Amino acid sequence: MNRRRSIFLEEALSLIKEKRPGLVIYQAGMDPHRDDPLSCSKMSGEFLARRDELVMESLALELGIPFFFVLAGGYQEPMEEKLVPLHVRTFEIASRINHRLLKEAARDQ
Numbered sequence: 001m002n003r004r005r006s007i008f009l010e011e012a013l014s015l016i017k018e019k020r021p022g023l024v025i026y027q028a029g030m031d032p033h034r035d036d037p038l039s040c041s042k043m044s045g046e047f048l049a050r051r052d053e054l055v056m057e058s059l060a061l062e063l064g065i066p067f068f069f070v071l072a073g074g075y076q077e078p079m080e081e082k083l084v085p086l087h088v089r090t091f092e093i094a095s096r097i098n099h100r101l102l103k104e105a106a107r108d109q
Contacts (some may be wrong), residue, residue, distance in 0.1 A: 005043075005047075005051075009051065009054060009055070013054075013055070013058045013059075013063075016058075016059070016063065016065065017063055020063075020065070021065065022065075022066070023065075023066050023067065023068075024059055024065055024066070024067040025067070025068060025069075025070065026055055026056070026059070026067050026068070026069040026070075027069070027070055027072050028052055028069045028070065028071055028072065028087075028090045029071075029072040029073040029074075030048065030071075030072070030073045030074035030076075030083060030086045030087065031072070031073030031074060031075075032048070032073075033045065033048060033074060033076065033086060035076040035082050036073070036074055036075050036076050037075055037076070037077075038075055045085075045086055045089070048086065048089075049089050049090075049093065052069075052089075052090050052093045052094075053093050053097075056069070056093060056094060056097050057097060060097050060098075060101055061097065061100065061101070061104075069090065069094065071087050071090065074086060074087070
């Protein structure tokens with residue numbers, strides 16, 4: 001993960017840890033993807049997946065703060081080949097984290 005972007009994420013998560021909100025809304029935007037014609041960031045799909053993992057794992061597993069995510073952005077064409085797989089990966093990451101939470105809850109009972 002790019003160091004500058006990583007620092008920004010770490011600072012945002014630190015602020016969330018400090019303030020302890022009751023709910024976090026995470027906008028899992030794909031606008032910064034390198035195939036997006038409007039993007040200035042040119043991030044890879046792998047970077048965006050790692051971003052999603054970091055945010056969701058931190059909120060759910062480390063901090064225990066409820067969250068939901070919304071899909072956003074992405075103007076890549078053709079959508080079925082370039083954009084949809086990025087959004088699907090976000091759902092896959094969320095599903096894996098949810099399964100981990102369920103396992104931990106079952107183990108704790």
